[in-house]
Amino acid sequence: MTTPATGPVAAVELLEVRKNYARVQAVRGVSLTIERGEVVAMLGPNGAGKTTVISLMLGMRRPSAGHVRLFGLDPGDRAARSRCGVMLQESGVNDVLRVAETVAIFRAYYPRPLPTGRVLELAGLEEVANRKITALSGGQRQRLYYALAVCGDPEALFLDEPTAGMDVEARRSFLAGIREYASEGRTVVLSTHYLEEADQLADRVVVIDRGMIVADDSPTAIKARVAGRRVSFTVNPAPSAADFEGLPISGLELRDQFVRFHSSNPEQALAAAFRRGWDVQNLEVVGADLEEAFVSLTTGRGADLAQTDERP
Numbered sequence: 598m599t600t601p602a603t604g605p606v607a608a609v610e611l612l613e614v615r616k617n618y619a620r621v622q623a624v625r626g627v628s629l630t631i632e633r634g635e636v637v638a639m640l641g642p643n644g645a646g647k648t649t650v651i652s653l654m655l656g657m658r659r660p661s662a663g664h665v666r667l668f669g670l671d672p673g674d675r676a677a678r679s680r681c682g683v684m685l686q687e688s689g690v691n692d693v694l695r696v697a698e699t700v701a702i703f704r705a706y707y708p709r710p711l712p713t714g715r716v717l718e719l720a721g722l723e724e725v726a727n728r729k730i731t732a733l734s735g736g737q738r739q740r741l742y743y744a745l746a747v748c749g750d751p752e753a754l755f756l757d758e759p760t761a762g763m764d765v766e767a768r769r770s771f772l773a774g775i776r777e778y779a780s781e782g783r784t785v786v787l788s789t790h791y792l793e794e795a796d797q798l799a800d801r802v803v804v805i806d807r808g809m810i811v812a813d814d815s816p817t818a819i820k821a822r823v824a825g826r827r828v829s830f831t832v833n834p835a836p837s838a839a840d841f842e843g844l845p846i847s848g849l850e851l852r853d854q855f856v857r858f859h860s861s862n863p864e865q866a867l868a869a870a871f872r873r874g875w876d877v878q879n880l881e882v883v884g885a886d887l888e889e890a891f892v893s894l895t896t897g898r899g900a901d902l903a904q905t906d907e908r909p
Contacts, residue, residue: 606669608633608753608784609654614663616649616808623649625808626663633752636785638795638816641805642895647788650805651755654786655683668752679708682751684742684759690730697726700744707749719774720744735762740771753784760791772797792887802887806895820890825861827889830880832856832870844869859889 609631616624624646631637641647652658653665656672670677690699697713704710717723720740725733733741739762746754756775760768768791775798779785789795795802796816804812804819812819828846835854844866846858860866863882870877 605633606666607631608635608668609786610664610666610669611650611653612664614650614653614660614665616646616653616658617661623808624653624660627805627808627810629803629810629813631784631786633784634782636779636798636800637787638799638802639786639788639805640792640795640802640891645805645895646808647805648757649808651757651786651788655681655755679749680752682746682749682754684746684754684756690741690745692730695727695729696722696733696741696744699730699741700748703745704748709750710748711750713748716744716748719747719778721770721774736764736767739763740767743771743774747778751783753786754778755786757788758790759787760789760794768794792891796887804891804894811894812890816887819894820884820887822890822894825859826863826882826884827857827859828863828866828880828882829855829857830877832875832877836875840873 607630609629611627611629614624614627615622627646627650629650639647639651649658653660654667654672656665656667656674656678665672667674667677668680672678694702697717700713700716704713704716710716711719714723717726720743722737722740722744725737730738730741739759743756743759746756759775760771763771772794775785775787779798785798787795787798799816802812802814802816802819803810812822831854833854836851836856838849838851841849841858844860845862846860846866848857848859850857858866867877867880867882
């Protein structure tokens with residue numbers, strides 16, 4: 598048994614962590630500290646290494662080099678694991694059981710679990726509590742996996758693509774539940790492809806590309822790294838790409854009468870548009886969103902590096 602560290606310790610600590618699969622370097626010297634109570638979103642392209650990093654945090658994989666600590670302990674220590682809840686993309690559950698029965702079984706694994714009713718409420722499963730798992734929709738299964746992650750009242754919650762398979766309304770309700778849970782001072786580590794989720798939920802965004810951290814900051818600060826503004830408007834009649842030649846813009850998008858582009862000098866670009874006598878309506882000029890920042894951080898980096906591969 599690992600001896601607990603004295604004094605306050607971070608929820609997660611990685612120091613110069615590397616993970617190799619044969620000749621493939623999936624994680625390349627990652628150092629990262631996640632303090633208690635933080636909500637951190639892990640972003641990265643497919644195969645970037647983010648799922649491997651989370652697996653290392655949880656002790657599901659061992660690093661090839663470096664050190665990993667979970668609440669100051671080895672991630673494989675039961676004392677550390679009992680303080681965590683994990684929602685993976687696929688969880689092993691017995692399909693012949695009912696929802697409430699499954700929650701009750703998983704609660705028994707933890708020293709201080711939440712009441713079953715509270716777990717069902719947090720996951721929005723009250724109306725299907727007596728339904729067999731085989732009868733659940735894809736979105737309802739995701740909610741069940743979330744229920745199993747929170748039933749032990751964990752101090753740290755790890756969520757891997759939690760809203761996959763959910764429709765828009767279900768996703769909105771689900772994210773509200775995560776926000777409520779995080780507001781109680783819990784640590785949440787979220788891996789997602791939905792960048793708006795990271796923007797809405799996270800105090801901090803960690804962008805991983807080719808096994809390395811390429812950005813680690815608040816969503817606002819990361820978006821500020823993209824110079825310029827995003828401009829959108831509608832115009833009548835519908836323009837063509839030739840109408841925008843010579844203007845200081847990039848990423849031009851035309852859909853019938855709708856126009857959107859990025860510009861480091863939006864005032865000059867719009868002045869040119871108005872000089873052409875266009876009837877511009879629904880004008881919006883905003884800073885870059887997280888998706889644009891993400892693309893700018895992960896596109897075209899390190900072409901000489903070997904492609905990472907997130908192995909099962």
